[in-house]
Amino acid sequence: xxxxxxxxxGIIGGAVAVLLQIALAPSIxxxxxxxxxxxxxCVVRAVACPDHAGLLLPFILGLVFDLVGGGxxxxxxxxxxxxxxxxxxxxxxxxxxxLFMPAAxxxxxxxxxxxxxxxxxxxxxxxxxxxxxxxYRVLPCMLYDCVIGLLFYPIAIRVLVSRPLGQPGTPQxx
Amino acid sequence: xxxxxQNNSPAPVGRVxxxxxxxxxxxxxGIYAAEGPDGPLHKVQAAVAGIAAPVQSLGTPVxxxxxxxxxxVADNGAAEETLSALKEQNAQLTxxxxxxxxxxxxxxxxxxxxxxxxxxxxxxPVGRVIGRSTDAWNQDITLDVGSNQGVESGLTVMGAAGVxxxxxxxxxxxCRVRLLSDPQSGAAAIVQSSRAEGIVRGSLDGLLYLENIGxxxxxxVGDVVLTSGLGGSYTPGLLIGTVARVEGSAGNDSRxxxxxxxxxxxxxxxxxxxxxxxxxxxxxxxxxxVVEDGQDGDSEGGEGGEDGEGDSAQGNGSSGEGxxxxxxxxxxxxxxxxxx
Numbered sequence: 001x002x003x004x005x006x007x008x009x010g011i012i013g014g015a016v017a018v019l020l021q022i023a024l025a026p027s028i029x030x031x032x033x034x035x036x037x038x039x040x041x042c043v044v045r046a047v048a049c050p051d052h053a054g055l056l057l058p059f060i061l062g063l064v065f066d067l068v069g070g071g072x073x074x075x076x077x078x079x080x081x082x083x084x085x086x087x088x089x090x091x092x093x094x095x096x097x098x099l100f101m102p103a104a105x106x107x108x109x110x111x112x113x114x115x116x117x118x119x120x121x122x123x124x125x126x127x128x129x130x131x132x133x134x135x136y137r138v139l140p141c142m143l144y145d146c147v148i149g150l151l152f153y154p155i156a157i158r159v160l161v162s163r164p165l166g167q168p169g170t171p172q173x174x
Numbered sequence: 175x176x177x178x179x180q181n182n183s184p185a186p187v188g189r190v191x192x193x194x195x196x197x198x199x200x201x202x203x204g205i206y207a208a209e210g211p212d213g214p215l216h217k218v219q220a221a222v223a224g225i226a227a228p229v230q231s232l233g234t235p236v237x238x239x240x241x242x243x244x245x246x247v248a249d250n251g252a253a254e255e256t257l258s259a260l261k262e263q264n265a266q267l268t269x270x271x272x273x274x275x276x277x278x279x280x281x282x283x284x285x286x287x288x289x290x291x292x293x294x295x296x297x298x299p300v301g302r303v304i305g306r307s308t309d310a311w312n313q314d315i316t317l318d319v320g321s322n323q324g325v326e327s328g329l330t331v332m333g334a335a336g337v338x339x340x341x342x343x344x345x346x347x348x349c350r351v352r353l354l355s356d357p358q359s360g361a362a363a364i365v366q367s368s369r370a371e372g373i374v375r376g377s378l379d380g381l382l383y384l385e386n387i388g389x390x391x392x393x394x395v396g397d398v399v400l401t402s403g404l405g406g407s408y409t410p411g412l413l414i415g416t417v418a419r420v421e422g423s424a425g426n427d428s429r430x431x432x433x434x435x436x437x438x439x440x441x442x443x444x445x446x447x448x449x450x451x452x453x454x455x456x457x458x459x460x461x462x463x464v465v466e467d468g469q470d471g472d473s474e475g476g477e478g479g480e481d482g483e484g485d486s487a488q489g490n491g492s493s494g495e496g497x498x499x500x501x502x503x504x505x506x507x508x509x510x511x512x513x514x
Binding site for chain 2: 021022023025029032033036055056059062064065066067068069070071072074075077078082085117120124125126127128132133136137140141
């Protein structure tokens, strides 16, 4: 595997995301909503650098999340691999050099991650209905992650991406 | 808004690696769901949680540092040079006061914990809460006692005011405790006054529900709920909480009984892992927080059972004959002659 700036930034960013998830996320939970820095990082990275996003990092980070947390092992890995793949492909196809498209893909991907993870957790025997899970867990977490994702995205495209943004004359995030 | 469809865009990742990753992840989920709590994936998860436990304790200082930074930013805006010395002195005094308050609160908590241990003759190590759930789907905490202190999976865990959960995984120096409020938890329970048996379950909305109670059993707000020990999952006779709300009436199958835990887990800093408790713990009296119509009110149930008679004026009742029992019901209703 070629070691590029994106790769190194991805590894460091992933480690920071794991650290934040373990140490900070429980402390800044709002009622039932615990932010998921790992999801935010993976989705933002898939949108910020779709060419170099890869599947290995989302898989590993998802697995770490599953092992550190109490959920089914492999569930977040599965969801992150699937959603980051879809997000990067969607961005490559739909990118129109405006801020709207990455933001929309970011929000949709974050929502998809939480919904899919909720379905797997419920299917694995959480002892609750999906409606209840959606109302009390998926929805609050989804909103929290979306807010963090939107805040993190402008930073991520400067830190994670080495190539110049767009062609001369195209709008850039400032 | 024109979309830029790029037909010649390079594939970001290979389909083969995608399929492999998905299959591996799906396989892991399948194995995890199929294996028992002693399976290899559960063991790996417990080991990783044990490794991550010290990192989790970093969270509290980070939160405090964030608050401190916000205060510092606010102070910088003031820029009052003449008051700098007084501010410094004030900060020192505040620090001392905060430190003193911390010691006082710690002493209070430990005193309560010791009180509970004395009442129930509990044997087991006391652990500090060093971490909380890193995701929204699990209600659990991490204690800094583990297999090196003799902790095993399945043991009951008590807070200062009652049962808070059960050990679900253990590493050498830490253990993970699934709280009663977790939807996956279920504790066999008994209503002290009526001796009706049921199961206390957690839920996603954070409430505890008493289920599987006979439809004809009369349950009232304030009834004390204890662990029954049925099935051997929880140590019997330990206080869970009191009935806070009854939706529906006796005879109604859809009746929902909400149990208020006897103490706030969110404020918990220490907990006891119960190795053993007094064999007649179910009949012993403990301070009960009576919740009525959503309002908290402290009602000491500690004196109940001295004479085996109800004491409605104090909100205490007794069940059993001279066994030191207290029903703790707000109306003082008693069920004499049925105490174990």
